[in-house]
Amino acid sequence: MALCEGIMEIVEEEARRRSFSKVRTVCVEIGALSHVDAEAMKFCFPVVAVRTIADGAVLEIVELPGVAWCMACSRSVEIAQRYAPCPCCGSYKLQVTAGEKMRLKELEID
Amino acid sequence: MDCGTDPAGLRVVGMSSDRIIQVGRDILSKNNRIAAENRARFVADDLVVYNLLSSPGAGKTSLLVRALSELKRKIPVGVIEGDQQTSNDAERIRATGVPAVQINTGKGCHLDAAMVGQAYRLLPPLNGGILFIENVGNLVCPAAFDLGEACKIVVFSTTEGEDKPLKYPDIFAASSLMLINKIDLAPMVDFDLNRTIEFVTRVSPNIEVLPVSARTGEGFGALYGWLQKQPAHRRHLVEDTTG
Ligand SMILES: Nc1nc2c(ncn2[C@@H]2O[C@H](COP(=O)(O)OP(=O)(O)O)[C@@H](O)[C@H]2O)c(=O)[nH]1
Ligand SMILES: [Mg+2]
Ligand SMILES: [Zn+2]
Ligand SMILES: [Zn+2]
Numbered sequence A: 001m002a003l004c005e006g007i008m009e010i011v012e013e014e015a016r017r018r019s020f021s022k023v024r025t026v027c028v029e030i031g032a033l034s035h036v037d038a039e040a041m042k043f044c045f046p047v048v049a050v051r052t053i054a055d056g057a058v059l060e061i062v063e064l065p066g067v068a069w070c071m072a073c074s075r076s077v078e079i080a081q082r083y084a085p086c087p088c089c090g091s092y093k094l095q096v097t098a099g100e101k102m103r104l105k106e107l108e109i110d
Numbered sequence B: 001m002d003c004g005t006d007p008a009g010l011r012v013v014g015m016s017s018d019r020i021i022q023v024g025r026d027i028l029s030k031n032n033r034i035a036a037e038n039r040a041r042f043v044a045d046d047l048v049v050y051n052l053l054s055s056p057g058a059g060k061t062s063l064l065v066r067a068l069s070e071l072k073r074k075i076p077v078g079v080i081e082g083d084q085q086t087s088n089d090a091e092r093i094r095a096t097g098v099p100a101v102q103i104n105t106g107k108g109c110h111l112d113a114a115m116v117g118q119a120y121r122l123l124p125p126l127n128g129g130i131l132f133i134e135n136v137g138n139l140v141c142p143a144a145f146d147l148g149e150a151c152k153i154v155v156f157s158t159t160e161g162e163d164k165p166l167k168y169p170d171i172f173a174a175s176s177l178m179l180i181n182k183i184d185l186a187p188m189v190d191f192d193l194n195r196t197i198e199f200v201t202r203v204s205p206n207i208e209v210l211p212v213s214a215r216t217g218e219g220f221g222a223l224y225g226w227l228q229k230q231p232a233h234r235r236h237l238v239e240d241t242t243g
Helices: A002-018 A038-049 B029-044 B060-071 B089-094 B113-121 B169-174 B193-203 B220-228 B232-242
Strands: A023-031 A058-064 A066-070 A075-079 A094-098 A102-109 B010-012 B019-026 B048-054 B077-081 B100-102 B130-134 B151-157 B175-181 B208-211
Touching: A002 A023, A002 A038, A002 A102, A002 B019, A002 B029, A023 A038, A038 A058, A075 A094, B019 B029, B029 B113, B048 B060, B060 B077, B060 B089, B060 B130, B060 B175, B060 B220, B077 B089, B077 B113, B089 B100, B151 B169, B169 B175, B169 B193, B175 B193, B193 B208, B208 B220
Parallel strands: A023 A058, B048 B130, B048 B151, B077 B100, B077 B130, B151 B175, B175 B208
Antiparallel strands: A023 A102, A066 A075, A066 A094, A102 B019, B010 B019
């Protein structure tokens, strides 16, 4: 819920800054390792958006892969979950390098 | 799909007049900004701040009550209470003679930086001491909300099942210390310490682990030792000026 409110705050700030009054699509990028449940977000966004400039807008979610540096094989590997082992060597000594963020990427406006 | 960008940042897609605005902002940016303000304030006040996380009932308040009675004899200490599991958590803290502010989170499932910034103003000066923030009992979203703390401490208890770190990896990955509380119950519940450590280091390779009991006081010497050697606020100061 707080995350959907965070999205709406940014949408409304952008609307003031760039003067638009209706949003049709909100596109967010969610890293596979961020703390977000995309399904829950899809469910709560329309509720939070009621009677705002994004009322009825479509929430588009782009999921980005998680990337980590494997200390054992000294290279970057893709992981689906934080606790997953390196897909190449099976080591758990990984440092996450990408896929932790959630960003409001773009808005489609009228 | 990308049909060129005009200088105003508007992109025309296909033949329609749909307007796409590039935003590219972190959804947590507002919270992160307030957290950075809190952190700067805490550093200026020479205060080390810990954000305590756990499932409901793992023993955060009990641990605080025992530790504060000892710590308050040496340094200024204070507590911001976000846990509403029992409404009298702040009362339990105040009974030790330590100042505590209760945040009313309502149905909220985590604390955010703005709540903490406001609550902090209600505490007496704690310069040179420690501020503990007891977060809402929840292992999911508190991981995403920076409060301005020096570091996060996750409280796990022996009655919860050793694989909890695998089920809620984010919280454990974000924490610097894991306290394994209720270690007095370990024999009764067949708790496997080595397995727990193996699981938690899988999701959080550098986390430190201390078994403790808020009931018997076991492990508290090691906990005080850990608190004493934390240059945490300075480390964050360095991070903030470089990143
Ligand atoms: N046996 C045992 N019980 C504990 C210990 N620490 C806390 N408890 C009990 O666990 C329950 C929840 O504790 P509390 O501190 O309120 O948990 P919180 O919700 O994390 O703040 C209470 O009934 C405590 O008495 C411990 O070390 N050993
Ligand atoms: Mg509590
Ligand atoms: Zn590897
Ligand atoms: Zn929450």
